[in-house]
Amino acid sequence: MNYAALRRPLRPLARILRARDTGEDPEEIARENLRLRHEQIALKARARAESRLLVMGLAFLCAFCVIGLRMGVIAQTDPEEPRAAATGNPIIGQRADxxxxxxxxxxxxxxxxxxxxxxxxxxxxxxxxxxxxxxxxxxxxxxxxxxxxxxxxxxxxxxxxxxxxxxxxxxxxxxxxxxxxxxxxxxxxxxxxxxxxxxxxxxxxxxxxxxxxxxxxxxxxxxxxxxxxxxxxxxxxLSIDMTVQAAMEEVLGGGMTLLNAKGAAAVILDVHTGEIMAMASLPDFDPNNRPPVLTEGDQSDSPLFNRALQGVYELGSVFKIFAVGQAVELGLLNANTMIDTRGPLTWGRFRIRDFHDYGAQLSATDVIVKSSNIGTARIALQIGAERQRDFLGRLGFLEPTQVEMIEAPTGAPLLPRQWSEISTMTISYGHGLSASPLHLAAGYASLLNGGTRIVPTLLRQDGPQQGERVVREDVSAVARDMLRAVVTRGTASFAEVPGYEVGGKTGTADKPRPNGGGYYDDKVVATFAGVFPANDPQYVIIVTLDEPVETSGAQPRRTAGWTAVPVAAEMIRRTAPLLGLRPQVELATLDGVVVSAEN
CATH class of the missing domain: 3.90.1310.10 (Penicillin-binding protein 2a (Domain 2))
Structure with missing residues (x-):
């Protein structure tokens, strides 16, 4: 653009003088210069407008491209509901499964x-x-x-x-x-x-x-x-297996009904890791509609009461294996040592008797097999109160279990006020000390897994526990052999499950009357404590029935051999395959088979 033309005067003196000499009109020169100036101004405005239109067009083109690209990206993404942005600290967060x-x-x-x-x-x-x-x-x-x-x-x-x-x-x-x-x-x-x-x-x-x-x-x-x-x-x-838990509860509920029991509890515990594979207490409840806590009466009558953890009972003869195991550990006897079983055994005004007369002597193994109170009490006297208390303490019987439940501290064992000589004798066969079925499961696991302390847990573990040694490995093997003999020829014969070597001990304890009024004559707590397989222990099982009575015969039967043992056997039969244990099937031999060949 010629900007000099815009500064040119409309009536230049030189041209005006020449126009006068030649007779031209000077005003015509001024009008022509004005026209040229207006044309230059119009051209400048047009160029400015065209530049602005070009810039606006480019801007609209870029915006269209950006919007189109964004729409394409949105079209390719998965649809989801919009979420409102929350401000502050919300009252609720997602609770983990x-x-x-x-x-x-x-x-x-x-x-x-x-x-x-x-x-x-x-x-x-x-x-x-x-x-x-x-x-x-x-x-x-x-x-x-x-x-x-x-x-x-x-x-x-x-x-x-x-x-x-x-x-x-x-x-x-x-x-x-x-x-x-x-x-x-x-x-x-x-x-x-x-x-x-x-x-x-x-x-x-x-x-x-x-x-x-x-x-x-x-x-x-x-x-x-x-x-x-x-x-x-x-x-x-958690450590529990839901299929095992469901099978346990079904069997336990059926047994409780058939045996007219007031309540029942059961535990299956891994003897090496301490993992609780299943733990049940009946009667139970639906946690989706949790019942209210009892405000009066006995809390153990509430379905909220956990008999396996909070229920502490005198568990009876299942304790005898601890006395014999400790005596073997101390070198006081071996499996074949003969024990005086003549009775009754008198201590002051107390008399200890056996369920049957077993004669003058029994071997230490037969004291367990036949469940002799007198024989066990004499063994406990050799051990002494102080050593017995220390041993049971190392097995976990003197304090609440450390399992990961808020109710655990409420399941504290009931101990004698004074651990006297008579207490030592009665505790040896399961009277005078009250503990929970979970205590018993941990004690059996510690004694039978090779002799190392086990602490029950509800969390899944990566490997075996490395607890303190309670007894030597050979003592643990002797205890397992004794418990196996109880099943093969003793009071727990109904516990035999084909394909699984079950070992265990029965316990039938009279229920104490409330407020220290002695014991009931017709109410018991029946318990079976077992291990399977006995030759290679993997799991401990505890079954406890509160006030069971078996009525198929002419006389009602309440002992554990007739009540808790059959329930435990069915439980093992149902749960062992679920736990991954294959039955050990003995192959048939060819003795007596004659092979003949036809010509």
Whole structure:
């Protein structure tokens, strides 16, 4: 562009003078210069406008390309629901699942809703109360109507409802009935492992959320672990096997019914790792609908009471193997040492008798096989009170178990006030010291696994425990042989399971009357404590029945050999294959077979 033309004067003097000389009109020169100036200005404005249009066009083109590219990216991604950004610290976080040793779900979370009312917003309170009672029969219609028509501004109706119930309430069409989203704890297997899991409930509550907290069992013990957001929902893996647990509970429930027992408990424990493979207490409950705690009466009558962990009983003759095992460890006797069994054995005003007269002497093995109280008491006298107490302490009988449950401290053993000589004798055959079935399982595992201390655990382990040595390996083998003999030719003959070498001991203890009033004549606690396979111990099994009575014969039978032992045998038969134990089948021999050849 010629910008010099814009600065040129409209009436240049030189041209004006020449125009006058030649007779031209000077004004014509001025008009021509003005026209040229206007043309230059128009050309400059047009060029500026064209540049702006070009820039705007390029900008629109870039924006169109960016939007098109973004739309293509969105079209290629998987669809998902939008999530609102949360500010502050939420009241609830995702609670981790609980799984068994094989990853099967034992406890998980479920999205649900809570139902509440704002009475000030209700149109027809009477109709709403009637319809709510139809959907939730446990509600009181009169109380609902009184609350809806009173001065209350807010009212919880149900802390959690199912999707079907939500739809039914929605169909009422009452604007004063509102829903708040929340999570609930779900136990998909119902009462299976109920006492182990315990249960959960709501802590701090809001309209749109609620804090799920553990109330009992491992849910309470591991509450902080399960709620820790740093673990990003990593499940808690327990040691139990759900299939073994289910089979145990089914067999135990059937045995409890057939034997008219008041309650029952059972434990299967890995003798090397200390893992609790299954633990049951009956009667039980559904943790999805946990019953209330008893406010009066005996807590052991409540289904919430865990007999395997909290129930401490005088367990009877199952304790005898500890006395004989300790005596062998101390070098006081061996399996064939003869023990004086003449009776009754008198100590002051106390007399110790046997169930049958076993003669003047029995070998140490036969003291266990025939379950002689007199023989066991004489062995305990050789051991002495101080050494007996120390030995039982190393087996874990003097303190609560350390299992990972909030109820564990409540299962403390009941010990004699003074560990006297008579206490030493009675404790040797299971009277005068009360312990839980889980204590007994840990004691048997420690004695029979080769002689190292086992602490029960509900967490899955990577390898065997390295506990302190309780007895030598050869003493452990002697104890196993004795328990095997109890099954092959003793009081636990019904415990024989083909393919599995079962060893074990029976125990029948009279139940003490409440408030120290002696013992009942017709109520017992029957226990079987066993190990399988006895030649290569893998698992300990404990079965305890409270007040069983077997009535198939002419006379009622209450001893463990007729009650707890058959239940334990069926339990082993059902659970051993689930635990991965193959039956040991003896191959038939060819003795007496004649082979002939035809010509």
């Amino acid at each position: 609980i799984v068994d040793r094989n990853g099967r779900i034992l406890a998980t979370n479920l999205d649900t809703h809570a139902l509440y009312a704002q009475p000030r917003e209700m149109i027809d309170p009477a109709h709403a109360a009637t319809e709510l009672v139809r959907i939730f029969p446990e509600l009181d219609e009169e109380r609902l109507l009184r609350d809806f028509t009173g001065e209350r501004r807010f009212l919880w109706i149900r802390r959690q409802i199912s999707p079907e119930q939500l739809q039914a309430v929605h169909d009422i069409g009452e604007p004063g009935l509102l829903f708040g989203p929340r999570e609930m704890r779900l136990y998909p297997n119902g009462p299976i492992a109920a006492h182990i899991l315990g249960g959960a409930s709501y802590g701090r509550e809001g309209v749109d959320s609620a804090e799920v907290i553990g109330t009992a069992g491992v849910e309470r013990f591991f509450d902080a672990y399960l709620r820790d957001p740093a673990r990003e929902g990593e499940p808690l893996a």
